[in-house]
Every structure is written in structure tokens, then in C-alpha cells.
Amino acid sequence: MKITNKYTLLLLVLAISFAANSQTYKKVQYGDFENWVVRDIEESQIIGGNTKRIYAIGPRDTIRENKALNIKSIWATSNTYAKVAGITKTSNTVYPEKRGNGYCAKLTTEYAECKVIGIINIKLLISGTIYWGKAHEPIDGANNPYSKMKWGVTFDKKPKALILDYKSAMPNKGTITTCKPMSSSSKAGNDEQEIMLILQNRWEDSEGNVYAKRVGTAIYHVTKPTSDWVNGFRIEVIYGNAKNSPAYKPYMDLRKKYYTINSKGKNVMINEVEWGDENTPVTHAIMSISASCQEAFSGTVGNTIWVDNIKLEY
Numbered sequence: 001m002k003i004t005n006k007y008t009l010l011l012l013v014l015a016i017s018f019a020a021n022s023q024t025y026k027k028v029q030y031g032d033f034e035n036w037v038v039r040d041i042e043e044s045q046i047i048g049g050n051t052k053r054i055y056a057i058g059p060r061d062t063i064r065e066n067k068a069l070n071i072k073s074i075w076a077t078s079n080t081y082a083k084v085a086g087i088t089k090t091s092n093t094v095y096p097e098k099r100g101n102g103y104c105a106k107l108t109t110e111y112a113e114c115k116v117i118g119i120i121n122i123k124l125l126i127s128g129t130i131y132w133g134k135a136h137e138p139i140d141g142a143n144n145p146y147s148k149m150k151w152g153v154t155f156d157k158k159p160k161a162l163i164l165d166y167k168s169a170m171p172n173k174g175t176i177t178t179c180k181p182m183s184s185s186s187k188a189g190n191d192e193q194e195i196m197l198i199l200q201n202r203w204e205d206s207e208g209n210v211y212a213k214r215v216g217t218a219i220y221h222v223t224k225p226t227s228d229w230v231n232g233f234r235i236e237v238i239y240g241n242a243k244n245s246p247a248y249k250p251y252m253d254l255r256k257k258y259y260t261i262n263s264k265g266k267n268v269m270i271n272e273v274e275w276g277d278e279n280t281p282v283t284h285a286i287m288s289i290s291a292s293c294q295e296a297f298s299g300t301v302g303n304t305i306w307v308d309n310i311k312l313e314y
Contacts, residue, residue, distance in 0.1 A: 024314045025163065028287070030057050030072050032309030033105045036096045037071055038062040039079075044087045046116050046187040054079040054092040057105070057130060068137035074153050078107075078129040078290075083138035084122070089114045093128035093291070104165075104308035105130060107291045108300045109191075110254045111179065121182040125179035127292035127299040129148065130307075131287065136267070142181045147267060147295040151258035155199070155285035158278075159312035162235045162287075170225045180297035191300040194251075194293040195235060195307075199282045202270065208262040210269070212284070213276035217242040219252050221293055223304060229306075234313070241275040248250045249295065258286065 037056040040063070043049060057071030063219060066081070077094040091112035096103045107128030114122045124142060135151045176189040199216030218237040238245045242252045254272040262268050289307055292299030 003281040004283070023160070025311045026159075026314060028310040028312065029166075033057065033096065033166055035060050035105050035307055036103070037069070037073075039068050039069070039081070040064045041081050041090050043087070043089055046087060047089065047114060052090040052092070054081065054090050055094060055096060057094075066138075069135070074132045074313070075133050076133050076149065077133055078126055078141050080135065081137050082113070082140070087114065087116065088138070091124075091126055093126045094130055095128075099306075099308060104140055104306050106287065106304060106306050109201070109226040109242065109291045109301055111301065122181055123179055124181070125177055125297050125299055125301070127290055127294070127303070128305075129288060129290040129292075131288040143263055146257050147259045147269075149258075150201070150260050150267075151270065151288075152260065152284045152286040154283065156282050156314070157198075157312070158199070158239070159237055159314055161237055161313040162195070162310070163313055164195070164233055164310045165231045165308040166195070166222070166226075166233055167229045168193055168224070168226045169302070170224045170300070171302040172300050176294060176298060176300055178294075178298040191303055192293045193303065193305040194288070194290050195220045195222070195286045196286070197237065198255075198286050199234070199281050200270075200272070200284045200286070202260075202274050202283050204262055208264045208266055208268060209260055209271065210260055211271045211273050211282055213274050214242070214254055214272055215239065215263075215276040215280045215282050217252050219249070221249070221251060229308075231309075238277040241277075243275075 025295050032156045037058045039054045040051050042051050057075035058071040079092045082089050095106045097106040109127040112124045116247050132153045139148050177186045197218040200212040202212045204210050216237045216239050218235045220235045242248050258270045291305050
């Protein structure tokens with residue numbers, strides 16, 4: 001009987017230990033990048049009238065029509081269908097690319113230009129970005145670009161970590177360029193690529209203003225190029241005030257630049273005003289991966305990050 005009790009106790013300890021250390025993984029919708037929407041958009045005759053191809057992440061489809069994207073996908077990208085001063089123009093900085101027997105996503109920093117003498121003259125630096133949310137198409141201008149997007153999706157889970165494969169190229173290190181409407185400049189510095197998941201508890205006041213507590217933070221900056229793919233890279237979610245964590249970096253601080261549509265149908269900023277804690281419910285999540293960590297229209301030309309196999313660890 002004593003021997004049986006000892007074996008029973010040992011099995012119980014092993015079972016508890018296994019349960020405490022086990023992880024489960026949940027794939028992010030379309031996070032394997034095997035499915036893309038091909039969009040063929042005809043630009044205005046005044047700038048050549050060419051049909052340009054841009055890509056979206058979602059159920060496989062080909063759309064040959066100048067219309068706002070409306071697909072069932074949590075993902076949006078920096079690829080834009082714009083109509084400014086009556087001129088239809090596109091830009092594309094996110095691409096599907098072959099990886100083995102499948103595909104990954106390639107995000108790169110490039111110039112986009114639209115010039116018609118006497119009407120419009122715009123040159124912008126666009127960094128390839130994919131994010132959870134939606135773009136308000138057709139984009140009607142370059143002012144306050146973050147307001148042209150609805151950032152985040154409804155979400156109530158509390159994952160332990162963000163897992164993904166990535167590869168990085170930084171061919172022009174040492175110079176950060178800003179190129180936006182009416183101005184262009186360069187400065188010394190090294191741009192970094194950003195991988196981000198933030199978990200929020202959002203609420204709205206009687207006037208339609210939207211506020212948020214930051215519940216969870218998983219943000220990582222890629223600071224150097226890689227020789228090959230980094231597979232299964234893990235970014236732990238910090239719950240509560242990230243400033244109290246040994247892993248804290250200044251770029252993990254609260255942010256006030258993202259927008260959403262409030263209950264009144266108005267486009268408003270999401271004001272991250274304070275930190276939540278591990279007991280604060282999660283209502284929304286923003287995931288974003290970008291070839292640049294700079295503000296809009298700033299970065300290093302040629303900086304590229306490839307990503308694949310995104311999942312969440314629980």
C-alpha cells in the first residue's frame with residue numbers, strides 16, 4: 001500500500017508539473033500568409049492610366065475594380081488605393097513572396113510619387129506595414145495618415161506571448177529620411193523594424209471620446225539584419241505597467257496616435273491614458289509589424305522585414 005501511495009503521489013506531481021509548464025498555440029487568422037487578395041486598380045489617365053497591382057491579406061480573390069476593400073480579414077496593410085484631388089493613385093510596400101513551398105509577407109520601405117504639373121506634386125516615403133484593422137479607402141490625402149486607418153480589433157484573450165518567423169535586411173544603415181508633403185530631410189541614425197502586439201481595455205465617454213488602458217505589451221525592435229530566417233521567435237506579453245518590467249524599453253510606453261470609429265460613427269483618436277493590470281479585462285488588440293519604427297513618412301529606404309507563421313501562445 002505504501003509503494004502504491006508513493007507511485008500515486010509521484011504521478012500526481014508529474015501531472016501538476018506538466019500542466020503548469022504546457023503551452024498551447026493558436027494561429028492568427030491568415031498569419032501564415034498563404035492567402036492574398038490581388039487588386040488591379042486603374043490609375044487616372046492624367047498620370048498614365050496604368051493598371052497597378054496591389055495586395056491585401058485575406059481570402060484568395062482577384063478584384064479588378066476601383067473600389068474600397070471589403071473583405072473578411074483582421075488584417076490591413078500600408079498598400080493604398082488613394083484618390084486625391086480627383087486623381088486615382090496606388091502604392092504598394094507589402095508583397096507576398098515565395099518561401100519554401102508556400103508564401104511569406106515582405107514589408108519594405110520605398111518612395112511613392114504622384115506628380116501632375118500645376119495640379120499635384122507629392123513624393124512620400126512609405127514603410128511597409130501590416131496591422132489589425134482597416135484602412136478608410138479611398139485614401140483622400142497624406143495629412144495625419146494614422147487617422148486614415150481604424151486600428152485594432154475586438155479581442156478578449158490574454159496570450160502569454162507572440163510567436164513568429166522573421167528575416168531582416170537593412171542595406172542603407174546610418175541614414176533616416178523624412179519625405180512627406182511639402183518637406184524632405186535626412187539625418188544620421190539607424191532605423192529599426194517593429195513587431196508589436198498591445199492589448200487594451202477601451203471605453204467611450206458621453207461625448208464619443210475613446211480611451212484605453214494598456215493591459216498587455218509585447219513590442220520588439222529589430223536592430224540588426226539577419227543572415228537567414230529566425231524561426232519561432234518569441235515576444236513575451238508584459239501585463240500591467242511595462243515600466244516595472246526589467247525588459248522595458250522606452251518604445252513600449254503608452255501611445256496616442258491610433259484611431260478608431262466611435263459609437264457615433266466618427267473617426268477619433270484612441271487615448272491610451274493609463275496602465276491596466278493582469279486583472280483588467282481585455283476588449284481590443286492591436287497587432288502591427290512594420291519595416292520602420294519611425295513616424296509616418298520617415299525611415300530608411302530599402303529596410304525590409306519578412307514575416308511568417310504568426311501565432312499566439314497561451
